[in-house]
Amino acid sequence: MRVVLAQPRGFCAGVVRAIDIVERALEKYGEPVYVRHEIVHNRHVVETLKNKGARFVEELDEIPDGAVTVFSAHGVPQTVVQEAVHRGLPVLDATCPLVSKVHSQGKRYVGNGRMLILIGHAGHPEVEGTMGQVGAPVALVQSEKDVEALAIPRETPVAYVTQTTLSIDDTRTVIAALKRRFTDIVGPDITDICYATQNRQSAVRELCRVADVILVVGAKNSSNSNRLREIGIEEGVPSYLINDGSELRAEWVQGKEVVGLTAGASAPEELVRHVIEALGRIEDVEVEQMDGKKEHIEFRLPAELRA
Numbered sequence: 001m002r003v004v005l006a007q008p009r010g011f012c013a014g015v016v017r018a019i020d021i022v023e024r025a026l027e028k029y030g031e032p033v034y035v036r037h038e039i040v041h042n043r044h045v046v047e048t049l050k051n052k053g054a055r056f057v058e059e060l061d062e063i064p065d066g067a068v069t070v071f072s073a074h075g076v077p078q079t080v081v082q083e084a085v086h087r088g089l090p091v092l093d094a095t096c097p098l099v100s101k102v103h104s105q106g107k108r109y110v111g112n113g114r115m116l117i118l119i120g121h122a123g124h125p126e127v128e129g130t131m132g133q134v135g136a137p138v139a140l141v142q143s144e145k146d147v148e149a150l151a152i153p154r155e156t157p158v159a160y161v162t163q164t165t166l167s168i169d170d171t172r173t174v175i176a177a178l179k180r181r182f183t184d185i186v187g188p189d190i191t192d193i194c195y196a197t198q199n200r201q202s203a204v205r206e207l208c209r210v211a212d213v214i215l216v217v218g219a220k221n222s223s224n225s226n227r228l229r230e231i232g233i234e235e236g237v238p239s240y241l242i243n244d245g246s247e248l249r250a251e252w253v254q255g256k257e258v259v260g261l262t263a264g265a266s267a268p269e270e271l272v273r274h275v276i277e278a279l280g281r282i283e284d285v286e287v288e289q290m291d292g293k294k295e296h297i298e299f300r301l302p303a304e305l306r307a
């Protein structure tokens, strides 16, 4: 069996920064460090940080006074920021700078008197954060159907922003529907979909040209990992999302010549290796890596954690 690895795959710069923030906070301030929400959507990452002394909570009222607090990579609404300020919690903000950029864009549009429309998935923490950052009501749409159902007059000045981890193609369709629906609309095309999401989606499309089956390493609640699996399916290749090698089913890969393997932006490379080992227990494997884009993006840590 040939195993072809997508390039790029796995950790993006926002995830690396978020994990670094928790690790460096533990080194600098000692345990426990409290993290609001999973720092990134990956159980393995969360468990590893828990073992080092991080404590994960869903809301700030679970954090004792004075405890070092980290906001996850997905961002938080203003109400959470204000509550932290009100309680005097020492906060390290691990919101990905590309998510913060969307917050700023949204605020700018609202400041210019436009009604803001967010293209994204209801209930995702990034969407909740963005909606709660702009300081005005935000209309959320996920599909063309949602656009048709918007109860906003056609001539209203509107602007749109998008969640950073959406499918490029689906988002283009929704943007086109918004442009048909409103006469005065501005927005950033698909550029809010971050570089890491775009690169991983392009790579998995390439992988579909050679692979008989696609395995995506990632968590079920990881938006960008789900999109990678969906692209495989769209391309007509059976595709499965798995946390690690323990979830691999032999019948998915038996008799297949080429297994395409990729990983979502929050999945560590050691889980990719874990899947390769699991494949190796089914059949002999030859591993190769696709040619693909090299990523060199790094984000700076918060000032208090820089060496």
Ligand code: SF4
Pocket: 012, 013, 014, 015, 073, 096, 097, 098, 099, 164, 165, 194, 195, 196, 197, 224, 265
């Ligand atoms: S997937 Fe994109 S937006 Fe999300 S953390 Fe990574 S770089 Fe940032």
